Every structure is written in structure tokens, then in C-alpha cells.
Amino acid sequence: MSSIIRILCVGIIHYFAAKYFWGIDSIVFTVVIALLATIIVHGVSTFRGVKSTKKEYELMTRIEAEAKNGSLSAETMKELEEHLNNMEPSGINIPFINTFVVVLAGYYQKNAEFNKAMDILDKFSKATLDDPSITDTGIMEYYSFRITACSYLNETDKLESYYNDAMKFIDSKKKKNDLINVSIKCFKINRAIANGDIDEAETLTSPLLESDKSDDVAGAYIFMARCAAKRGDKQKVCEYLDKAAELAVKGMDKNTLELRKEYILSQMD
Numbered sequence: 001m002s003s004i005i006r007i008l009c010v011g012i013i014h015y016f017a018a019k020y021f022w023g024i025d026s027i028v029f030t031v032v033i034a035l036l037a038t039i040i041v042h043g044v045s046t047f048r049g050v051k052s053t054k055k056e057y058e059l060m061t062r063i064e065a066e067a068k069n070g071s072l073s074a075e076t077m078k079e080l081e082e083h084l085n086n087m088e089p090s091g092i093n094i095p096f097i098n099t100f101v102v103v104l105a106g107y108y109q110k111n112a113e114f115n116k117a118m119d120i121l122d123k124f125s126k127a128t129l130d131d132p133s134i135t136d137t138g139i140m141e142y143y144s145f146r147i148t149a150c151s152y153l154n155e156t157d158k159l160e161s162y163y164n165d166a167m168k169f170i171d172s173k174k175k176k177n178d179l180i181n182v183s184i185k186c187f188k189i190n191r192a193i194a195n196g197d198i199d200e201a202e203t204l205t206s207p208l209l210e211s212d213k214s215d216d217v218a219g220a221y222i223f224m225a226r227c228a229a230k231r232g233d234k235q236k237v238c239e240y241l242d243k244a245a246e247l248a249v250k251g252m253d254k255n256t257l258e259l260r261k262e263y264i265l266s267q268m269d
Helices: 002-021 027-068 074-085 089-093 097-110 114-130 136-152 156-171 178-194 198-209 214-230 234-246 254-268
Strands: none
Touching: 027 074, 027 097, 074 097, 074 114, 089 114, 097 114, 097 136, 114 136, 136 156, 136 178, 156 178, 178 198, 178 214, 198 214, 214 234, 214 254, 234 254
């Protein structure tokens, strides 16, 4: 329907342009010119849309292939970054964009580039959350990136706002799965660390250290490192992050944790 309305609008514009600006008196000829111009404009627009979608499909295929192999290449992520930075937020209706935004935000967070993660989420936030196709998992990832970034950046007011929005969303769900339950705990820990409630953060983190899932344990060590940083204990920061690195969790390799260590230690100076 929107395409039809757009075509009609373009046609009307070209009709009046042909009649009043180009001085064409023949109604038939004016209509023909308007139709031709409309077809050309619509054709170019459609071609660009198809070309763009094809490019995004190829990019998504490459991202999925690289993810299966364990990591995303810097070249692929640079291309994705340029693609999203050159795109208007209205482009969210093009396939794969929601996934692209989440992937890039996750990549930035992995590399301890929390400001960049916030910027890309800022650009597409409304369109992302308003998109009816976004899944509950996608929404949880969105809030996870927001709350984590705000916690590292010590932006407590923003964190509180995203935390409240996330909890409202979670409360709207009748059933809580494992992802939601773990996310709630991580949200609370990030919030406590940002607010300087270190005892509470450590208390909330302790059960994760006893988990039989290496992802949970690695995440717990990172939280403990951040708590140690708040206490001014650089030795403990390095100790906890080294323990996280020993677990070799997917997405948290030694290089990633080294970047995280550098970031945390830099915040202490």
C-alpha cells in the first residue's frame, strides 16, 4: 500500500511539473511524461532497494559463517560499521538490520568500546524496539548492552532508566526462562557496581561462581574484577580476569579479556 501511495504522489508531482513548469499544454502528453518519470523514479528506487538487500544478505551470510568459526573478522565488522553509519534509522525495515545493530553493539562491547555501543543503539533504538519482528531475546540483548555499557561508563541515571524499562518488559512476560533469570541477575549486578554498592554486587555474583556453566562463571569473574577495581585492588582485578581467561569461553577469549582488563585498570588511574 505504501508503495502505491508513493507512486501516486510522485506521479502527481511530475504531472504538475510537466504542466506548469515545463509549459506542456496537452493533457495526454503531460500524463504520459508524468507516468514515465514516475516509472523511472520508482524503478531506480526499487533497484537500489534490491541491491541494498542483496548486499545485506551477503553481509549477514558472512557474519553467520564467521560466527560459527568462533569470531568475527575486523574487516567484516568494519564493513558492517560503515553500512550502519551510512544508513538512516528508517532503514530498519530492510531485512537483517535489527540483527546487524545487535551484532555491532555486541562487537563494540566485546572490545570494551562502550561509547560506540551506546551510539549505535541510540541511532536505531526507537526503530528497533518498535519493530514487530524483534524477538524477546533481541529485546533482552538490547537492554543487556545498554545496562552493561552504562555501568562501565558510570552513567547511573541512564542505567536506572534502562533498568526500569527492562524490568517492565520482563514483568510483562508470564514465564521466565533461563535467559531472563540470568539477565535479571546481571542487570542487578551491573546496577549495584555502577552505584557503588559493592557488597551487594559481590553477594549477587557469588552464586554464579558455583554455576556448572562456564559462561556464568567467566561472567562472574569479570564482575568480581570490577568489584575489586572499585575497591582499588589492581592485583585482584588481574587475578579474576586471568581466571576468566582460563575458561576459554566463546566470545570471551584472551584478547577480549585483555582489552577488558586494560579498560578496567584505566578507570582506576
